[in-house]
Amino acid sequence: MASFDNAYSRFVALARIVLPLAALGILSTLFLVSRGPDPGDDLRQSRDTVAEIAREQRIGAPEFATVTADGTAVALSAETVRPDAAYPGQATADILHLRLDMAGGARADLRAARGALDMAAGQTVMEGGVRIESSAGYRLEAARVTAAMDQTDILAEGPVTGEGPAGRITAGQLQLTADPQAAGRYLLVFKDGVKLVYEPGR
Incomplete structure (x- = not known):
């Protein structure tokens, strides 16, 4: 057996x-x-x-959405994201799209070839020819844009060039922030050597 x-x-x-x-x-x-x-x-x-x-360690087509303290809905997406193993919470990204839907109804779209995400600092840096379009009629390009994720604070560094409702604009910097004096309103400020070529009838 x-x-x-x-x-x-x-x-x-x-x-x-x-x-x-x-x-x-x-x-x-x-x-x-x-x-x-x-x-x-x-x-x-x-x-x-x-x-x-x-x-x-690549992540394909990630999306991130949040609402800032001043009421702007922020949506961030990318074609690919690669986390930085040496620095947790940081990553590099390709083909970024950042959309801001502000409390007062205004909208801004930013697109860039590449960028970096820093979740610890709560900001996104966009580079490689950043294109900016807004519902107010601005179509601009900048070399670099730093965007806060917890509040409406967009800093475009230049040269910043493009078109606005009044004509062609050139500046060293552009900043978009929430108006501290009025909820739901936002300030778009051009800085450093601002030049406006006025084009009547635009």
Whole structure:
């Protein structure tokens, strides 16, 4: 009886190894037969993508939304974000879009090729040719924009160039903040060597 038990145990142990291997072999044959030539392309590409994401700790298409203390709804999205392993709470990002829906009904959209997120400091830095559009009729470009995430405070550093309701504008800086004297109102201030080319009838 003991001999039978030992033989049965060996059979079960062998079956646990052989049967899964046989199943893998059958599945591999099915994939090879069902697919056209060069069947490993998609699998290799998938493995490469997974390996790259794992290596870079990349996050695809993240979105972040909040409401500032002065009532502005902030929505931030990116094509990819890579957390900084050395500095928790910080990350770099590609293709950023920042949207501000302000309490008074005004809106601003900012887009940039790249940027950096600092959750500890509560701010986002956008670089690589930042494009700014507002519902007030401004279409501007800046070299760099720093945006607070807990309050309405956008600082664009220059040169800042573009068009507004009155004409073409050039400045060293542009700042958008909540008006401390009136809730629901906001101040858009151009600074440092401001030039306005007035264009009547705009």
